[in-house]
Amino acid sequence: MSNLVIVLFDGFAFGMLLFVLSVGLSVTLGMMNFINLAHGAFGMLGGYVTVLVMRQLGLPFIVALPAAFLAAAALSIVIERTLFRRLYRAGELNQVLFTIGIVFVATAVATYFFGTVQQPIRLPAWLRGTVEIGGIRFGTYRLFLIAIALAITALLVFGIERTRLGAQIRAAVDNQRVAQGLGLNVEQIFGITFALGSGLAGLGGALAIEIVGLDPSFAFHYLVYVLIVVSVGGLGSITGSFVGAALLGIGDVAGKYFVPEIGSFLIYLILVAVLLWRPLGLFGRR
Amino acid sequence: MTPLAPTAAPHAWLARQSRWSWFEVVFWLATLLPFFLFPTYLTLASQVAIAALFAISVDLILGYAGIVTLGHALFFGLGAYTVGLLSARLGWGEPISGLLLAGAVAGLVGFVASYLIVRVQHLALIMVTLGLGFLAYELANAMTWLTGGTDGLRGVSMWQIVGTFRFDLWGYTAYTYSLIVLFLGFLVSRTIVNSSFGLALRGIRENVTRMPAIGSDHSWHLRKIYTISAALAGVAGGLLTQTTNTVGLDVLSFQRSADVVVMLILGGTGRLYGAILGAIIFLVARDQLAGVNPQYWYFWIGLLLMVVVLFMPKGILGFLAKLTGRRD
Amino acid sequence: MKTKMMFATILAAGLSWSVHAGAQETVKIGVILPYSGPFADAANQLQAGIDLYIAKHGSEVAGKTIELVKKDTGGPAPDVAQRLAQELVVRDGVDIIAGFALTPEALGAAPIATEAQKLMVVMNAATSIVVEQSDYIVRTGVTIPQLNTAFGQWAFESGVKEAYTLVADYGPGHDAEKAFAAGFTEAGGTIVGADRTPVANPDFSAFVQRVRDANPEAVYIFVPGGAQPAAIGKALSDRGLAPPDTKIFAQGELTHPEALESMGDTAKGIITTYHYSLERDDPLNNEFREAYREANGGRSPDLFSIGGYDGMHLIYEALKKTEGDTSGDALIEAAKGMAWDSPRGPMSIDPETRDVVQTVYIREVQEVDGELQNVIIHEIPDVKDPLHGTQ
Amino acid sequence: MADQQPIMLRTNALRKNFGALQVARDVSLTLPRGCRYALIGPNGAGKTTLINLITGRLKPDAGTIELAGDDVTATPAAARVRKGLARTFQINTLFPELTPIEAVTLAVSEREAVAGQFWRRLSTQTEAIDEAFEILTRLRLADVATQPTRTLAYGQQRLLEIALALATRPKVLLLDEPAAGVPKDESAMLFSVIAGLPEDISVLFIEHDMNIVFRFATRIIVLVSGGVLVDNTTANIRTDARVRDVYLGHGAHG
Numbered sequence A: 001m002s003n004l005v006i007v008l009f010d011g012f013a014f015g016m017l018l019f020v021l022s023v024g025l026s027v028t029l030g031m032m033n034f035i036n037l038a039h040g041a042f043g044m045l046g047g048y049v050t051v052l053v054m055r056q057l058g059l060p061f062i063v064a065l066p067a068a069f070l071a072a073a074a075l076s077i078v079i080e081r082t083l084f085r086r087l088y089r090a091g092e093l094n095q096v097l098f099t100i101g102i103v104f105v106a107t108a109v110a111t112y113f114f115g116t117v118q119q120p121i122r123l124p125a126w127l128r129g130t131v132e133i134g135g136i137r138f139g140t141y142r143l144f145l146i147a148i149a150l151a152i153t154a155l156l157v158f159g160i161e162r163t164r165l166g167a168q169i170r171a172a173v174d175n176q177r178v179a180q181g182l183g184l185n186v187e188q189i190f191g192i193t194f195a196l197g198s199g200l201a202g203l204g205g206a207l208a209i210e211i212v213g214l215d216p217s218f219a220f221h222y223l224v225y226v227l228i229v230v231s232v233g234g235l236g237s238i239t240g241s242f243v244g245a246a247l248l249g250i251g252d253v254a255g256k257y258f259v260p261e262i263g264s265f266l267i268y269l270i271l272v273a274v275l276l277w278r279p280l281g282l283f284g285r286r
Numbered sequence B: 001m002t003p004l005a006p007t008a009a010p011h012a013w014l015a016r017q018s019r020w021s022w023f024e025v026v027f028w029l030a031t032l033l034p035f036f037l038f039p040t041y042l043t044l045a046s047q048v049a050i051a052a053l054f055a056i057s058v059d060l061i062l063g064y065a066g067i068v069t070l071g072h073a074l075f076f077g078l079g080a081y082t083v084g085l086l087s088a089r090l091g092w093g094e095p096i097s098g099l100l101l102a103g104a105v106a107g108l109v110g111f112v113a114s115y116l117i118v119r120v121q122h123l124a125l126i127m128v129t130l131g132l133g134f135l136a137y138e139l140a141n142a143m144t145w146l147t148g149g150t151d152g153l154r155g156v157s158m159w160q161i162v163g164t165f166r167f168d169l170w171g172y173t174a175y176t177y178s179l180i181v182l183f184l185g186f187l188v189s190r191t192i193v194n195s196s197f198g199l200a201l202r203g204i205r206e207n208v209t210r211m212p213a214i215g216s217d218h219s220w221h222l223r224k225i226y227t228i229s230a231a232l233a234g235v236a237g238g239l240l241t242q243t244t245n246t247v248g249l250d251v252l253s254f255q256r257s258a259d260v261v262v263m264l265i266l267g268g269t270g271r272l273y274g275a276i277l278g279a280i281i282f283l284v285a286r287d288q289l290a291g292v293n294p295q296y297w298y299f300w301i302g303l304l305l306m307v308v309v310l311f312m313p314k315g316i317l318g319f320l321a322k323l324t325g326r327r328d
Numbered sequence C: 001m002k003t004k005m006m007f008a009t010i011l012a013a014g015l016s017w018s019v020h021a022g023a024q025e026t027v028k029i030g031v032i033l034p035y036s037g038p039f040a041d042a043a044n045q046l047q048a049g050i051d052l053y054i055a056k057h058g059s060e061v062a063g064k065t066i067e068l069v070k071k072d073t074g075g076p077a078p079d080v081a082q083r084l085a086q087e088l089v090v091r092d093g094v095d096i097i098a099g100f101a102l103t104p105e106a107l108g109a110a111p112i113a114t115e116a117q118k119l120m121v122v123m124n125a126a127t128s129i130v131v132e133q134s135d136y137i138v139r140t141g142v143t144i145p146q147l148n149t150a151f152g153q154w155a156f157e158s159g160v161k162e163a164y165t166l167v168a169d170y171g172p173g174h175d176a177e178k179a180f181a182a183g184f185t186e187a188g189g190t191i192v193g194a195d196r197t198p199v200a201n202p203d204f205s206a207f208v209q210r211v212r213d214a215n216p217e218a219v220y221i222f223v224p225g226g227a228q229p230a231a232i233g234k235a236l237s238d239r240g241l242a243p244p245d246t247k248i249f250a251q252g253e254l255t256h257p258e259a260l261e262s263m264g265d266t267a268k269g270i271i272t273t274y275h276y277s278l279e280r281d282d283p284l285n286n287e288f289r290e291a292y293r294e295a296n297g298g299r300s301p302d303l304f305s306i307g308g309y310d311g312m313h314l315i316y317e318a319l320k321k322t323e324g325d326t327s328g329d330a331l332i333e334a335a336k337g338m339a340w341d342s343p344r345g346p347m348s349i350d351p352e353t354r355d356v357v358q359t360v361y362i363r364e365v366q367e368v369d370g371e372l373q374n375v376i377i378h379e380i381p382d383v384k385d386p387l388h389g390t391q
Numbered sequence D: 001m002a003d004q005q006p007i008m009l010r011t012n013a014l015r016k017n018f019g020a021l022q023v024a025r026d027v028s029l030t031l032p033r034g035c036r037y038a039l040i041g042p043n044g045a046g047k048t049t050l051i052n053l054i055t056g057r058l059k060p061d062a063g064t065i066e067l068a069g070d071d072v073t074a075t076p077a078a079a080r081v082r083k084g085l086a087r088t089f090q091i092n093t094l095f096p097e098l099t100p101i102e103a104v105t106l107a108v109s110e111r112e113a114v115a116g117q118f119w120r121r122l123s124t125q126t127e128a129i130d131e132a133f134e135i136l137t138r139l140r141l142a143d144v145a146t147q148p149t150r151t152l153a154y155g156q157q158r159l160l161e162i163a164l165a166l167a168t169r170p171k172v173l174l175l176d177e178p179a180a181g182v183p184k185d186e187s188a189m190l191f192s193v194i195a196g197l198p199e200d201i202s203v204l205f206i207e208h209d210m211n212i213v214f215r216f217a218t219r220i221i222v223l224v225s226g227g228v229l230v231d232n233t234t235a236n237i238r239t240d241a242r243v244r245d246v247y248l249g250h251g252a253h254g
Helices: A002-032 A039-055 A061-082 A092-114 A140-162 A164-174 A176-181 A186-212 A218-233 A238-258 A260-277 B008-017 B022-030 B033-037 B039-064 B073-088 B095-117 B122-142 B172-193 B196-206 B218-244 B254-267 B273-292 B297-311 B315-323 C002-023 C040-057 C078-090 C103-116 C128-133 C144-157 C171-187 C205-214 C228-238 C257-267 C283-295 C303-322 C328-335 D047-055 D077-082 D100-111 D126-138 D154-167 D184-195 D210-216 D234-238 D241-246
Strands: A130-133 A136-139 C026-033 C064-072 C096-099 C119-122 C137-139 C162-168 C190-197 C218-222 C247-251 C271-274 C339-342 C345-349 C356-368 C371-383 D007-018 D021-032 D036-040 D062-067 D085-087 D172-176 D202-206 D219-224 D227-233
Touching: A002 A039, A002 A136, A002 A140, A002 A164, A002 A186, A002 A218, A002 A238, A002 C205, A039 A061, A039 A092, A039 A186, A039 A218, A061 A186, A092 A218, A092 B254, A092 B297, A130 A140, A136 A140, A140 A164, A140 A186, A140 A238, A164 A176, A164 A186, A176 A186, A186 A218, A186 C228, A218 A238, A218 A260, A218 B122, A238 A260, A238 C205, A260 B122, A260 C190, A260 C205, B008 D100, B008 D126, B022 B273, B033 B039, B033 B172, B039 B172, B039 B196, B039 B218, B039 B254, B039 B273, B039 C078, B073 B095, B073 B122, B073 B218, B073 B254, B095 B122, B095 B218, B122 B254, B172 B196, B172 B218, B196 B218, B196 D100, B218 C078, B254 B273, B254 B297, B254 B315, B273 B297, B273 B315, B273 C064, B297 B315, C026 C040, C026 C078, C040 C064, C040 C096, C040 C283, C040 C303, C064 C078, C064 C303, C078 C096, C078 C103, C096 C103, C096 C303, C103 C119, C103 C128, C103 C137, C103 C171, C119 C303, C119 C328, C128 C137, C144 C171, C144 C218, C144 C247, C144 C271, C144 C356, C144 C371, C162 C171, C162 C205, C171 C190, C171 C218, C190 C205, C205 C228, C228 C257, C257 C356, C257 C371, C271 C371, C303 C328, C303 C339, C345 C371, D007 D047, D007 D202, D021 D047, D021 D062, D021 D202, D021 D227, D036 D047, D036 D210, D047 D077, D047 D085, D047 D172, D047 D202, D077 D085, D085 D154, D100 D126, D100 D154, D126 D154, D154 D172, D154 D184, D184 D210, D210 D234, D219 D234, D227 D234, D227 D241
Parallel strands: C026 C064, C026 C096, C096 C119, C119 C137, C162 C190, C162 C218, C218 C247, C247 C271, D036 D202, D036 D219, D085 D172, D172 D202
Antiparallel strands: A130 A136, C271 C356, C339 C345, C345 C356, C356 C371, D007 D021, D007 D062, D219 D227
8 A cells, every 4th residue: 555655655755856947838828829939948048057056156056946937937928029029920831940940049059068978966955865654754855846836836826816817818728819919918918928937947957957957858858748738738737737647757767667567558558548538638628 | 814725824823833943943952962072971861851751741730731740750760660670670671661661651651640639729739649648658668568668679681772772871772762762752741832732731631621611521532641641751761770680669759759840840730842851951960069079069059040930941851942032 | 884894993993092181180070960950959968078088188199180070860760870970970080989878880791891880989979789780899988887886786686676667668767767776676676667758758747646656665757968867857856856855876877967956855765776876985986076067067978978988998998009000990909908006997899899998886966165066975996787688 | 492402411400518618519511412501600700610510620519410411420531621611711821832833732632532642753743733633723823833831922821712622623612711811802802703613512601790691601600609590591681670680780890
């Protein structure tokens, strides 16, 4: 029994990491239909900012996290204003090609500045080790991950449901043309959402170092996971991303635990099965 | 415009759409240039030809039928392994029958997969193709006893083509052979896109919701082209095995699926020649840039992709066509 | 047919001219490595080893200048490696092909070495069979059975009777699993469970939990270098799998410097097998290590670096022996039986198999002067790959 | 006269709900061969929904559809078209990059089941092309037959909608506001084309302009809130008070 609990817990924690990495892409894709394959590159940026802040400035991990968020958000604003904006009306293939180009460039730049080596970070003592609850040892860092993801979810859900910006974002996701007709500045709303989503990716990249490491291939490697979460969860849905990420995290870990022979297939089997059953994802609309 | 005789006009116009232009003749003659100008680049040229064939197979579904795929390496890899296993496990190394079988196996699997493919669109479609690609990769890795796993399949060796031409170190045979297969594959594809079936595919791409309203069972069209495309990709994969005598898991990799789409969009979709041009530019640029700096070449490739999108939204071939004022 | 013959003649003439012209004063070495892609780090470390050797010994040997031609596979990509080897021979007119961090790429290029009769120096690819693919191949890196069969034996002798194996699900992992199990069970031990983790595996918790459920005396681990060592190390300690309660055995990748930094104290007591030990106190090694760090911004050398370094040493010495004759036959004869003192310790090339023979070090992670290090606790000299001739 | 003709299309108590909203309430219609019927009703009455139900774009919750005596309720949309049930769309649903000759040839070759032939050049499908061009000529589109659809004038695109439907050689033709968005003078021309359609085709058209309805329709079906309010001859409708109240009262252009 305790095995099951721990497997579910580990899977859920991994899923929460995927959630933070991918929720931004889900919302921006749902809103503007802009296919941003460079989303993982913002995650990578957050990771490297964390490493710099901790190593070069000697600041604690907990300070590095907001720095990673801000850096990714800030850079995304610049890129959105200068480059992506030109591509909203371009076809999806051009968006794919352009953002893959960005991934290539980002990977090369990361290699140039940081080398191909793994970038380890040293967590503060209070995040290391395990906590024993009811005779089961839970990884402290995984508890921390879950806490952060839940806090983000709460903030997002609250923000989307209760704030003015949230209402505007909802309107824009539901129907861009109608939102425009209502006098909303959709491009501006999108810019803000985009920065928020990229910032979260940056935060996810920072949180991911401890679990999956960080090197220049991060942007490309985690793109696949992010896309899986987004498509399984359904575009434009925070709940969808949350459930999709949790499902994949738990499915992945539980699958490896109970049937290790097909451990490497499971995530893709889930992907294909869910999409054939519900092509718009679990929580997708339209 | 002078009024043409009412019935002659559309026939002549339609015939003109599929007529061989002198651009094409010049292009295919130019593919012979490497023999004279770059005889030490023939192995690269043969891999470009293989990539071009693969890109054409993707163009048939992506450019003509609007099926975006990120998993077509599945069929490329199937073809590659078919030829490889035929030689390594069964000792059959005859190239031409090997290629046909590679195409048949990949086509068969493509036909089965097409039932899944036609059920989904947009992002779901991309992700289902991606998922199937990854499943195939993991399957090949799991079946190490058969495929050799990550170490690659050992013991692949090809017989001489028609019992005469050995695959030589300089790549004469490899390029000649790849070029002939590419040309044949191109002819088949060209025939398809210029047929009424090709027209139906363009109809699907242009407006899939209208198709049922003109009585079209478009999912059958889609299954058919997907199967043809898979078979063609399988032939390309088999060709790679034959010209290199190796098969590794990379023939099934996501990287290969993504690269071929990049090549295609780079060159321009829905034109067949865009696929070939894209393969040439991507692989030659990569070879040359990696020659200058093996570590950072993808920076320049990335920049190239961005520039093409910003300034040539219809791909390089579309840009050239616009420059010369030709109709798409 | 006639024209084809004509091309061939022109080409052959052109080639022999260029090769001949080049042969006067330079020795061209084609280096095939995955400089980009997921294995870029391995390629960079290996290249740094090559560069350090050249920097230290000059680029002149036997009256000739060494010239490198680097080629990127972006791999693992055997088909690309095959093509690049072909191009190096045909276009660049190289005398020697070298590099090969990855087994499939070495396997892809091997037929070219045979056909072109060029010396092929495999500086890392660690599957036994690699050297059997061509008579012109010599290996200066390591083989996985070499490290792990002896290790399995030692593990049993150290008092462990039962072990669980957890390896990455790909060629090298399968080899490691087999080799460790062979050494361990032959000595009398029992393997109580075996799992394989997907190569692209971001999260190990499920597998580690399976090991925990089996509660073995010891667990043997093989994962590729990079991000996975630290990840699996932390997952183990989170589940309370740590020495001395549960012994952790692994191949040396698990405790490379970056992984140790990331794992911290939880790494203490992990026992690994390796052919190169960074902190081994030896004048040659100390000099090598410091020079390497200086040239690479403080980065420490690893197995790839030492493979590249010794690979260059073999090429230099072979060229000296042949007095500049670059023919594959002359060079491979010169390489057979060659023995030297490397920063890793004494090593030689088996004249029969052309494979590397070297000391295997068993190391334990301990704290030395406030830093975690792999401290050598046992040495097994002159270990050969145990699989040659058995398959 | 049309009443003596065989029934080509019949719906029996078609019902469709979108959630709590009932968009089709037990709609029963009959279209005899060669009829020229109009379907009118205020916006949101469910006219387009009804066409979508009949053509198979939507599945009814209850009720059946018969085409020339065959039950086609479960038949896929494309198969209904091949059985002779064609429609046009209120909003242009064309192939922007295809030329009219290509688009209509495509529709003809789908009908003739030659669209799947991938080994024959399109330009050798002479019969299909001839027929397509004949249809285009009839609809006064011959001059623009080889220009991309997206470059055509709006009115020409409306005609192409009809051309595509005709190419399927329909027995029953459902026209969803064929003149939507077309200036008044042009719409008269458009309806004269419709009036000139082969006499054996049964036509049901949706139209808001009552002048046109009264001029071209022999019978009028008034749909309100998803249900048939009145189904009667044009002459009787003119004098029907209920129609004036619920429909005409709202303004003919509602």
